[in-house]
Amino acid sequence: MKKFLFIQAIIALLLVSCSKQNPLSPEYNNPPQKFTITMLEREADTQELEWTEAVDPEGDAVSYSIELDGKILFKNLPNRKYILTSLLPDKTYTGRIIASDKKGLSVSQSFNIEVYQGQILMGTGYYSLGLMGLTNTGTISWRVGEYARSVPAVSGDVIFSGQEKVYAIKAKTGDVLWTNDLVQKENAAVLYAQNKVFITSEKKISALSAATGATLWSIPLQTTVNPSISKNILYISYREHLYAIDVNTGAIKWDFIAPASLGMAVAKDGTLYVLSAAYYQIDGEGYMYALDANTGTLKWRSKFSGQISLTTAPFVGSPVLYGNKVYFVSHNDKGYDGQFRYVYAMDAATGTVVWKKTVALVVPASGLIVDESGIYLSASSLMKLDRVTGNVIWSIEGNFMNELVLTGDKIYVSTGSASLSLNVFDAGTGNRIGNQIRSTFPYGGSPVVLKSGKAYYPPSSGMNTVN
Template sequence: MKKPSVLILLLLNFFFINSALSQKNNPKIINAFSNPIYDGKGYQPLGDLKWKHKTEGKIFASPLVKNGVVYIGSEDGFLYALDEKSGETKWKFKTDGAIHSSLSTFENILYFGSFDGNYYAINTENGKLIWKFKTGGEHWLGANGIDGMKPDTQYMDDLWDFYLSSPVVYEKGRSVVVLFGSSDGNVYSVDAKTGALKWKFKTNGPIHGTPVIDQDKVYIGGWDATLYALNIETGKELWNFPTGTKMGFKGIQSSVAVSDGKVYFGARDPFFFALDAKTGKLIWKYDAEKSWILSSAVIKNNTVYVGTSDSYALLALDAKTGAEKYKFKTNGYIYTSPAIAGNTIYFGDFTGNFFSLDLLSNGKKTNFISTDNRKQFASSTLKNDLLDFGYTGQNEDLSLYENNKKVMDQFYQLGSIVSSPFINNNTIFFGSADGYLYAYNLEKGK
């Protein structure tokens, strides 16, 4: 198997923030995956549960809140529109595949992808289809005998490839486009209102990361282990940066963060990188100690915050040098992309714990909540309350793929959190592999 201790996740999922520019004719990037920083005061710990809503599948995607409605996709194939205050269903939209893509929005349109091979545009008010764009097919990364697992003649999905690419909307003048990656290896730019293809760019592997737009560039990486910078108008490649390709340590699932002329991202490599945004040249890299980095980074006050897999850590790195300021240890893999409000950073781990951490405490001041499933199954699944692949699978032959799937199912039973949080109206929203979307109140700033 792929190193029982080397689990990982992307994206990505993802977490969104408006980054509209002030001048009329300047481009507007709407709900781009960027530094997820919200207004907030002081340290705001997690408060009481406001509500939770049960779907019929795991939730890997991240929520989006707009105009009093929370939108979330589930592995059950539905996109849900829920009342922000109560969690009650307003409407739901059915696709023919699991929804592991997070959402973006423009005017009254929602955009997302499904494993049925379509990217959708639907009406925010009633969930009616506006258009859909057919890709060459969406699927988990897979191969025969992936990462040395047996039997080597069996096709196997990568057990850690949780996400599909999430769309990003880009508006310039009268032109509005939606950009996303695909399992067919292409980056697509399509008309936001009609779904008509504008351009596409072909890479050498599936793309499940989410594009990030900064100025005139699109940054995106994929399973060919290469980060690309493309021209936003034409899709022409400007530069690329290859990462490592060793067995079990290949691929980019995270999205980048762009700040002060630098592009920051992590990979299965296992390193976290800082590149020059203009040239793609390496500035520094951080050795993650055989931990994949699938979490997408957030940057505040010259500090980069990002999660790791096997070291179970939220890292705080100096943005200029890559020097480690501190690391905050959790109970399992951190695949969520963190969100910041005021002096608080929020993120979940794979054991079903969700944390708030005071950024001014150097990792010392924190609180957390646990899913109900974690409380129920932790003692039988975890080793000393810590995730341990070998311990959970100790009675199984872990060279066999099916036994690795069994261990993953036991982990999921805890309510693993790989969905990234969204904050609105002093409430934080996130999904879980237990099928619930959670809404927790935040305490007043301290």
């Protein structure tokens, strides 16, 4: 027994000695190194992410997980590019990508997903480049047709455009759903209402099926300005005539005749408002007419100073209704000459001028857009006026030669002439937001902005009148 214990003691001493001479080295492990995330295209319900490799110091394989608003959505992703789906367009998200090695050590990088800013539709005017769909960063997603001089109309995810023919286009992809050969490179105005597409072309007005493009009715009638629509009536101005047309049959309900050419009519609460020059020659006067929208009977007529342009710039001379006021912009008393224009606010019930303001606009390239906080217009300057007083809230000098579009808190407007740059401004402050949205193509029109399931149009579009 003693011999056995002695042997055990010797073995123990040998083991301790060996342990001291050759201690076991601990195995060290470091987490993967830091990486960066690039936010790619944001669509209404998706966000594409891409990130650089998170290199592991020990050379271990690295897998990735995605966390969104505190919840792990995906684990062990082998690739470094992913598209998040089922997002809400008006919601912001916070998240992070987690890079982990096989031993469980990890490093993470945070990201933010902003509210979807929408899609932008741009025509190219006389240039044979058609209608283009742009992302909110200015990337051209698709291009359809030729000579897109008019403002398109939108219903849901379908765009209706009058070019060398009438197109129905899928908004996201640019796929053509149907065409109709009514239009032949004319400045064709397009309206959508009640599952119909209304188009002016080749000295006639036509109604098409929005589903198939088939012609429902067509009447021989010209127009000098863009048509408008309210309830079941389509309003068409041709020179001194204003026609009311049944949208279902094409029958003319009534014809109002003024002393001179009429502009685009706008209806609200059963009253139709339309502007006219006093005479064909420029004499520095114009009229606002208020008509019964159903019968065409004159309710009142109000005379004002300042020439109305109806043919060369039809959106100057289109009234805007907001609250109990009607707003519009005119040339000065000398017509097209001079370095200023007039902006008016009239009482919608009586035609009484509430205020008249002189603004420094050399070229009246845009009509008005009005919201609760003010009045927006653009030409040689982009400006915002107080809706109650007409005083200038802010003004920005620049070559703003096309119509603006207001999308709640943002203004989209292009600058230049032959080759345009699209700009975005804060509607409250007038400050520019981000960089200019540019393209290599020459634009000839004004944008339509698609955002959160809604289309926002420039002032000249009759889609602003649909109710």
